[in-house]
Amino acid sequence: MTGVLRDPRRGDVPRVPARREGAPNLGPRAAAGNRAALLAAAREVFGSDGTGAPLSAVAKRAGVGQGSLYRHFPERVDLVVAVFEEQVVAVEELAQAPGVGLPELLGLVTRHAVDSVGFVDLVRSGVPDGRLSGLAERVAGALGTRLPDATASGAVPPGTTPDDLLLAVSMVVGGLSGVGAADRTSRATRAWELLGIEVRIPDAPA
């Protein structure tokens, strides 16, 4: 269950041995289109129900069969990583942009958590897995690069350590549990205030 998973298909025994290797014969609806539809559907389902949502619901929302879902993403974690990789990359890129400080980074992370229950699961490692932990660590790493500046500018209280920063993120995100969509932004904003940490939460879908 946990291991490798090949795609047997009937072509396992090639009729013509040395045929064109990478000559894809696009199916009727194009594999890429299906993959995109699955990712979009998963983003919505994971966003509202968390990363533990039934995969059958993802396939249904995407309008594809379960076979196609499992062909593109053999395990749940494959789909989760694919969905949230983009948002992690956004955080990393923002961290490297000039003139960006910790308040902007924390704001983006908060935005993602406010918008998606699945992102909350990710940060809280609700689904402990090597690759998911990797995503969380990348976020942590990005935040860490801006901590010294934030300490110097007073955006965080004196004596705040990198571990404290991660704990603070975990606390704010954890404080969103069970909170309806309408109140999430205000709750997160107040949570950061209670911690005395400055954030700048962006408006748009980020």
Added chain:
Amino acid sequence: MTGVLRDPRRGDVPRVPARREGAPNLGPRAAAGNRAALLAAAREVFGSDGTGAPLSAVAKRAGVGQGSLYRHFPERVDLVVAVFEEQVVAVEELAQAPGVGLPELLGLVTRHAVDSVGFVDLVRSGVPDGRLSGLAERVAGALGTRLPDATASGAVPPGTTPDDLLLAVSMVVGGLSGVGAADRTSRATRAWELLGIEVRIPDAPA
């Protein structure tokens, strides 16, 4: 499924119409003993795996059949409420004891959360249900009675509202997610420090 649940049993049609009403005929092991065993088992299972743990595991650990479990606690929530009612009562009683302040109350709540994943579920309303929300509200009410004193004594930052207090509890408890038993106390302690709220966490199983 969600509604009432009678116990059909074959005695549904009473052989002797107007028999002694409340004359229990104790079974071999006594119903009360089984109930206590189930509660103890549920406390352990919910404590380590949360309130969503399989009820079959509870029955197995209690050494009773599933039939007995569902006879005593027809729905999961019945068992959850019975398990945590005791701890909520402890908080309420502590709140009414003379000379007890908010730090002691928050400490007891934190102790329960540190010791039991299920209590974390309860506070975070991981299982939204009328009766469970009721337990959470009783905790909130108990804390609220001591907030004015705490504000006056500086145990909480100036301007802390009752809502802030609940958010803070939610944050601290949320910060425990995915944290192993060994680090839970230190994490919670540090979380309260970051919030600038004074707590006195008791040592014993409370």
Added chain:
DNA sequence: TAGATACCGGACAACACTGTCCGGTATCTA
């Protein structure tokens, strides 16, 4: 001591989700 009672506990059916398999079909090549 003999009969009746009520509880005990495991077996069992129902249900939901996961992951695999296979017939069907649109596209590409010749």
Added chain:
DNA sequence: TAGATACCGGACAGTGTTGTCCGGTATCTA
């Protein structure tokens, strides 16, 4: 136009959990 290819999507088996049912048994009454 005809054949081959590779992808599509639903059906299906496997697994785990929930909640119900029923035979077995110890205790109480007469």
